[in-house]
Amino acid sequence: MTLTPELYQRFVDLIYKKTGIWFETTKRYFVDKRLDERIAALGLADYRQYYQLLKFSGEQTEMQQLINRLTTNETYFFRDFSQLQGFAEDVLRQLVKEKIKAGDKRIRLWSAGCSTGEEPYTLAIILLEMLPEPAQWTIEIMASDINTRVLDVARKGFYNNRSVKDVPMEYLERYFTQRFETHILNTKIRDMVTFKIINLMEEQEMKAQANYDLIFCRNVLIYFDTESRLSVLNHFYQSLRSDGYIYLGHAESVIRITDSFKMKRIGSTIAYYKP
Numbered sequence: 001m002t003l004t005p006e007l008y009q010r011f012v013d014l015i016y017k018k019t020g021i022w023f024e025t026t027k028r029y030f031v032d033k034r035l036d037e038r039i040a041a042l043g044l045a046d047y048r049q050y051y052q053l054l055k056f057s058g059e060q061t062e063m064q065q066l067i068n069r070l071t072t073n074e075t076y077f078f079r080d081f082s083q084l085q086g087f088a089e090d091v092l093r094q095l096v097k098e099k100i101k102a103g104d105k106r107i108r109l110w111s112a113g114c115s116t117g118e119e120p121y122t123l124a125i126i127l128l129e130m131l132p133e134p135a136q137w138t139i140e141i142m143a144s145d146i147n148t149r150v151l152d153v154a155r156k157g158f159y160n161n162r163s164v165k166d167v168p169m170e171y172l173e174r175y176f177t178q179r180f181e182t183h184i185l186n187t188k189i190r191d192m193v194t195f196k197i198i199n200l201m202e203e204q205e206m207k208a209q210a211n212y213d214l215i216f217c218r219n220v221l222i223y224f225d226t227e228s229r230l231s232v233l234n235h236f237y238q239s240l241r242s243d244g245y246i247y248l249g250h251a252e253s254v255i256r257i258t259d260s261f262k263m264k265r266i267g268s269t270i271a272y273y274k275p
């Protein structure tokens with residue numbers, strides 16, 4: 001069974017159109033392996049048959065199976081600690097002050113590309129720790145991903161040692177229960193987050209997201225090309241309220257993609273806001 005460069009390119013284009021993720025030819029081995037796995041699981045004769053199934057059958061389950069295998073889902077609690085510290089001590093503090101002044105004790109946050117849940121749960125912990133009298137606030141944390149497998153893991157709230165390696169000991173004791181090598185997140189934090197499947201490239205799903213104070217989309221757009229990054233950032237712009245903030249991963253930036261957002265430096269980290 002051989003995959004010609006021409007057919008490989010057609011697979012890559014199809015995946016790109018669906019997800020925004022662009023696989024360079026250097027990733028060919030990685031993509032080939034995932035295609036091989038699916039072809040074997042389905043008992044198909046060759047790559048061409050699999051391509052036909054994905055492209056023309058109109059059946060979305062198999063595309064979902066493939067996406068679940070192709071996305072990179074690396075994540076852990078309190079990832080990029082200095083960025084989160086800047087968020088907690090600067091942006092969030094300011095936001096809380098403004099909200100109290102306006103008599104509006106509601107915070108809406110979106111973790112887009114949340115993988116197995118460590119990021120939105122981290123943000124839930126930070127909000128609980130930072131808000132004065134958190135019980136008096138309405139906290140809405142929406143967490144989304146294109147990968148259905150990671151969302152299932154996220155909803156369970158069971159984590160291994162590696163996932164919690166950067167959780168401060170005090171929080172580990174307060175918000176997790178340990179059973180051997182597993183750290184079980186307390187229901188108080190689990191209940192603060194709503195998980196949803198959202199493809200960042202789907203117009204209608206993206207347009208439905210509105211009025212967020214904060215959007216975190218960290219370490220997601222690095223896998224996209226410039227065109228799909230622009231499309232996602234334009235949607236985020238619409239989904240944020242004025243003065244709302246967006247956080248990207250430390251290797252990501254809006255520079256050279258859009259000038260809609262303004263930049264704020266906080267220590268050695270950067271956040272963007274909608275002016």
Ligand SMILES: C[S@@+](CC[C@H](N)C(=O)[O-])C[C@H]1O[C@@H](n2cnc3c(N)ncnc32)[C@H](O)[C@@H]1O
Nearest residue numbers: 019071074075113115145146147199200218219
């Ligand atoms: C490396 S993880 C980042 C997790 C977390 N934000 C962090 O920084 O630790 C990237 C996530 O983006 C998701 N993703 C990739 N393409 C996506 C798309 N088109 N729509 C929604 N999520 C996507 C992947 O499934 C993956 O879980």
